[in-house]
Amino acid sequence: MEKENIPLIRVENLKKYYPVKGGIITHTTGYVKAVDGVSFSVMRGQTLGLVGESGCGKSTIGRQLVGLETPTEGKIYYDGVDLAALQKDRKQMREVRTRLQMIFQDPYSSLNPRKHIYEILAQPMLYHQIARRDTVEKEILRLLDMVGLPRTVLGRYPHEFSGGQRQRIGIAKALSLNPEFIVCDEPVSALDVSIQAQILNLLKELQKELGLTLLFVGHGLGAVNYVSDQIAVMYLGKIVEYGDAKDIFHHPVHPYTQALLEAVPIPDPTEKGRERSLLQGEIGSSTCPPEGCRFHPRCPHATAQCRQEIPEMQEVNGTVGKALEADAESRRAQGRNAGSVKAWEADTESVKPWEADTESMKTREADTGSGKAWEADTGSGRMRAAEIGDRMTGDQEQAENPGVHMTACPVVLNGQAEARKLWGNIF
Numbered sequence: 284m285e286k287e288n289i290p291l292i293r294v295e296n297l298k299k300y301y302p303v304k305g306g307i308i309t310h311t312t313g314y315v316k317a318v319d320g321v322s323f324s325v326m327r328g329q330t331l332g333l334v335g336e337s338g339c340g341k342s343t344i345g346r347q348l349v350g351l352e353t354p355t356e357g358k359i360y361y362d363g364v365d366l367a368a369l370q371k372d373r374k375q376m377r378e379v380r381t382r383l384q385m386i387f388q389d390p391y392s393s394l395n396p397r398k399h400i401y402e403i404l405a406q407p408m409l410y411h412q413i414a415r416r417d418t419v420e421k422e423i424l425r426l427l428d429m430v431g432l433p434r435t436v437l438g439r440y441p442h443e444f445s446g447g448q449r450q451r452i453g454i455a456k457a458l459s460l461n462p463e464f465i466v467c468d469e470p471v472s473a474l475d476v477s478i479q480a481q482i483l484n485l486l487k488e489l490q491k492e493l494g495l496t497l498l499f500v501g502h503g504l505g506a507v508n509y510v511s512d513q514i515a516v517m518y519l520g521k522i523v524e525y526g527d528a529k530d531i532f533h534h535p536v537h538p539y540t541q542a543l544l545e546a547v548p549i550p551d552p553t554e555k556g557r558e559r560s561l562l563q564g565e566i567g568s569s570t571c572p573p574e575g576c577r578f579h580p581r582c583p584h585a586t587a588q589c590r591q592e593i594p595e596m597q598e599v600n601g602t603v604g605k606a607l608e609a610d611a612e613s614r615r616a617q618g619r620n621a622g623s624v625k626a627w628e629a630d631t632e633s634v635k636p637w638e639a640d641t642e643s644m645k646t647r648e649a650d651t652g653s654g655k656a657w658e659a660d661t662g663s664g665r666m667r668a669a670e671i672g673d674r675m676t677g678d679q680e681q682a683e684n685p686g687v688h689m690t691a692c693p694v695v696l697n698g699q700a701e702a703r704k705l706w707g708n709i710f
């Protein structure tokens with residue numbers, strides 16, 4: 284198989300359980316199931332967006348990918364190689380670790396306040412022998428140019444920068460080891476909107492220039508959609524919907540994704556009375572998650588079966604996919620309350636000024652070519668999935684076909700297909 288066809292990152296059934304200690308003689312009384320059986324893959328040069336409420340396990344996945352934590356169970360493959368198998372070979376492990384980097388939500392806490400920028404950037408490069416003492420300054424200046432910071436900041440300390448500038452230093456630090464894959468853990472959520480736009484555009488530019496592969500963690504669907512090729516929606520340690528970013532936004536199937544989308548504010552006074560199925564209740568406990576579908580206590584469509592059986596990931600394929608598409612189209616054409624679609628469109632509008640904000644957007648057209656190639660590639664992936672569908676579980680299929688639209692809600696998925704069949708007969 285050619286290298287381009289192997290996902291750079293492939294995660295299979297990843298779990299992370301943290302022990303809960305209690306009692307007079309401290310012993311383990313239970314586990315926080317922060318990540319509980321997650322599978323996905325990210326193709327080289329692509330971005331996977333990971334969204335979900337606070338505490339659902341997004342950062343825990345990121346930390347395991349870059350080796351800050353070890354999985355309780357499951358596999359992480361980097362360029363086809365099982366990372367756990369590399370543990371025995373320290374030299375190789377160290378080499379691979381430099382290729383996997385992370386940008387943190389709070390750049391201030393990830394930068395040593397006692398060191399100036401020169402030291403912060405020079406140390407990792409010298410330690411990993413990316414640069415020598417006599418060439419390191421040249422490398423640092425190249426990094427500063429790349430992230431748009433003036434060359435005069437070398438002697439300044441982290442507290443002497445604004446939030447946006449500090450995040451640029453965080454990005455320069457991650458880039459200093461020439462990574463291939465970067466986990467961006469909510470890199471813009473601590474910044475104000477105009478600075479968010481600059482940082483997102485910078486990340487997109489750098490990704491294109493350096494051919495980076497990204498896992499972009501975020502709360503806001505607008506920002507995640509702006510940077511992502513695929514999106515995975517997480518709920519209480521599990522992925523509940525997964526697929527191409529545009530599929531997820533135009534045709535969300537899982538009630539949780541629909542609720543996330545409908546929660547996006549629309550800057551339009553005529554939409555004041557819009558019906559929104561805003562989520563009720565709390566996310567639930569990772570220590571003692573609800574039986575069956577973890578979303579059932581908050582789900583308006585929950586059935587008795589949902590309370591007992593854990594739903595499997597299923598592909599939103601063929602007829603159902605087309606039915607959803609036709610339904611969304613007719614809702615749009617009739618100007619009916621297509622809440623989620625409108626929310627998304629409004630959200631996209633608010634993102635547009637960001638696009639104008641950057642030179643890199645000039646090259647977007649050229650990039651569409653590779654996007655098309657990707658679509659064709661996804662198509663062939665789907666055909667392959669259809670050919671071997673019987674032998675693959677939902678999780679495997681999700682891990683091996685990054686573009687395929689999967690959902691863990693059989694009730695809504697099958698309900699929409701049935702409804703479509705009925706409408707088809709009536710009209």
Ligand SMILES: Nc1ncnc2c1ncn2[C@@H]1O[C@H](COP(=O)(O)OP(=O)(O)OP(=O)(O)O)[C@@H](O)[C@H]1O
Pocket residue numbers: 301315316317335336337338339340341342343344569
């Ligand atoms: N070291 C740890 N020990 C015990 N529990 C932990 C640890 N790290 C994380 N957790 C728990 O795991 C769950 C997932 O945490 P995580 O930080 O991955 O959430 P998140 O989705 O990134 O949330 P946020 O959006 O707020 O950053 C939470 O319930 C958290 O309390």
Ligand code: SF4
Pocket residue numbers: 537538539576577578579582583584585586589594691692693694695
């Ligand atoms: S399976 Fe679907 S309908 Fe049932 S509770 Fe879960 S999200 Fe709701």
Ligand SMILES: [Mg+2]
Pocket residue numbers: 341342343468
């Ligand atoms: Mg987090």
